[in-house]
Amino acid sequence: MKWEHALKDYKLYLKIERGLSINSINSYALDVKKLMEFLEFNNINTSPISITKETLQQFIYDIAKVVNARTQSRIISGLRSFFNYLIFEDYRTDNPLELIESPKIGRKLPDTLSIEDINRLIEAIDLSKPEGERNRAILETLYSCGLRVSELTNLKISDLFFEEGFIKVTGKGDKQRFVPIVDSAQKYIIIYKDSVRNQLSIQKGHEDTLFLNRRGKQLTRAMIFTIIKQLAVKIDLNKTISPHTLRHSFATHLLENGADLRTIQLMLGHESITTTEIYVHVDKSHLKNVLHTFHPRK
Template sequence: MKWEHALKDYKLYLKIERGLSNNSITSYGLDVEKLIGYLEDKHISVSPLNISKETIQQYIYELAKTVNVRTQSRMISGLRSFFNYLIFEDYRVDNPLELIESPKIGRKLPDTLSLDDINRLIAAIDLSKAEGERNRAMLETLYSCGLRVSELTNLKISDLFFDEGFIKVTGKGDKQRFVPIVQSTQKYITCYKNEVRNHLSIQKGHEDTLFLNRRGKQLTRAMIFTIIKQLAVKINLDKTISPHTFRHSFATHLLENGADLRTIQLMLGHESITTTEIYVHVDKSHLKSVLQTFHPRK
């Protein structure tokens, strides 16, 4: 079996059997493609069916020289998944990564923005330009609903249920959830729709997409990153931020103001509450207040 055939079948398995999103499938595929690239560069002629543990170990040794520990751990996990698939399909009887341990990594606490930071970023948007209304609506939506960047770019007009005060969000693995949306954000979205979006020449296939570029097509993830980074430079913000920073800030600010973890988990679309628990570590003051409020010997 050739690598390209194994990779194609693996991606199909991830889509159909495991129901992963396109972004996740691409990420898993890249882990395998990088291994293939290494084998080609080193002129190592092996197939996915007979590659040895020693070859994999040498690859990981080379990998450790070029990527950080977190990326290395994720790539090892991706390769382990690929070879588990080959075992599942009876192409192999062993996993060459079975005894290879991922490097130990500490849990990275997410960066957050203060409310003042968020207000200054949004205030820096140039509303004299048509895209200004769109950018304000997008940042308000990111922060008030805690969306992932892909969830924002994929948001549809048909996903807006403003009368009920919710939006329908399609998250990882195409799982859907309803997230409450505050009236001020509804107002900014409505303003953008009426004043800007309605005047665009919308391309076929993008009629229901909420946030569009000037050519009437869905915005890319990269464009959202660029917009936010440019605003950070504009206000001299001394932090490295991304769209995900707004999501982290959403969760942290909710926790600081007394929201419970289970509610935050549902709004973020986390499958496991352990993922949401990271925000408890961000807000140490919340731990103190819980102890002082609920411990019988406070």
């Protein structure tokens, strides 16, 4: 079995069997491609079926020279998944990465903004320009609903259920969830949709897409990053922020105000509660508050 053939089948498996998004599939495939490049560069003639633990240790030692521990750990995890797939398809009987440990990494806590910082960001938007109303609606939606940037750019007009107070979000692996949306975010979306979006020459295929660029096409992820970074510079915010910062802030502020982790997990679209638990580490005072509020011998 050749590497190219194995990688093609693996990507098909990730799409059909596991239902992963294009971004996730490309990330997994990139880990395998890094291994393929290493083998080619070092003239190591081996196949996915015959590659040994020793060869993989050489590869890991090699990448450790140029990437940090977190990236190294992610690559190892991606390759484990690839070899597990080969076992699943009966190409191999073992996973050569089974006994290879990932490097120890500290748990990275997400950056968050204060409510005041978020208000300053939104207030810095120039509403005299047509894109100003759009950008305000974007920031309000990101913070109100805790969306991932791809979830925001893929949001459709047909996903808005304002009478019920929800929006339908398509997350990782095309999994859909309903997320509540506050009245203020609804108001700014309606203002943008009715006063700015309907003035655009909307391109074919983007008729239902909510947030559009000036040419009437869906906004890119990079454009959302640019909008937020420019606003951060405008208010002299001494932090490196991204759309994900608003998502982290959404979850942290909910937790600080008494929301339970299970509810936050559902709104964020986390598959596992352990992913959501990272927000407990952001503000440990929440744990004390819960104890003093609910323990019978407080």
